[in-house]
Amino acid sequence: MVNDKVHIRRASAADAQLLAELSAVTFFDTFKDTCPADDMQSFLKEFYSIEQVDKELRDKDDFYFIAYVDNDAAGYLRMKEETSDVEIIAKHKGIELKRIYVLKKYQSKKIGAALMNFALEFAGKMNYELVWLGVWEFNERAKLFYQIFGFLDTGVTHPFPIGNTPQTDVWLYRFINW
Numbered sequence: 001m002v003n004d005k006v007h008i009r010r011a012s013a014a015d016a017q018l019l020a021e022l023s024a025v026t027f028f029d030t031f032k033d034t035c036p037a038d039d040m041q042s043f044l045k046e047f048y049s050i051e052q053v054d055k056e057l058r059d060k061d062d063f064y065f066i067a068y069v070d071n072d073a074a075g076y077l078r079m080k081e082e083t084s085d086v087e088i089i090a091k092h093k094g095i096e097l098k099r100i101y102v103l104k105k106y107q108s109k110k111i112g113a114a115l116m117n118f119a120l121e122f123a124g125k126m127n128y129e130l131v132w133l134g135v136w137e138f139n140e141r142a143k144l145f146y147q148i149f150g151f152l153d154t155g156v157t158h159p160f161p162i163g164n165t166p167q168t169d170v171w172l173y174r175f176i177n178w
Helices: 013-034 037-047 050-057 111-125 140-148
Strands: 006-010 062-069 072-081 094-102 130-136 152-159 168-175
Touching: 006 111, 013 037, 013 050, 013 062, 013 072, 013 094, 050 062, 062 111, 072 111, 094 111, 111 130, 130 140, 140 168
Parallel strands: 094 130
Antiparallel strands: 006 062, 062 072, 072 094, 130 168, 152 168
16 A cells, blocks of 8 residues: 555556556556557557556566555556666666556656655565666656656667557656655
């Protein structure tokens, strides 16, 4: 329990359909205007299918957590230990915050903050030194959110195409308990 209104729990393989739906809806809502519809649909099919999410959920080192408000799934996050060739990240034991999304109807209701606080606490309990992530270079709302939580820009970018549409992410990082 994070606060009185938000309950966060680790997802299991039984949550594959729910997470596939949450993933597709939140990603679509966030990026629908950044690429052609066919690129979006192929991306959603490849990365947010029930089969793909189920595969990730069955990996014990792939951590999905779902945020609930009352009994409604409001958002989720995904974290996984990953390596990076970005110097500041490579020098420390890090976990990547691969996804953090909240359904539109729950945005601006502190669900994202609850998920982020949970992610940072989880990383600390698992003895990670830092959390890192990629954020779309033009997603100013997300970049401000991460800045509020102390994430710093590495100065390094990487491609993150949606289908055939080129996109660029910026790598951010934040130390835990420093």
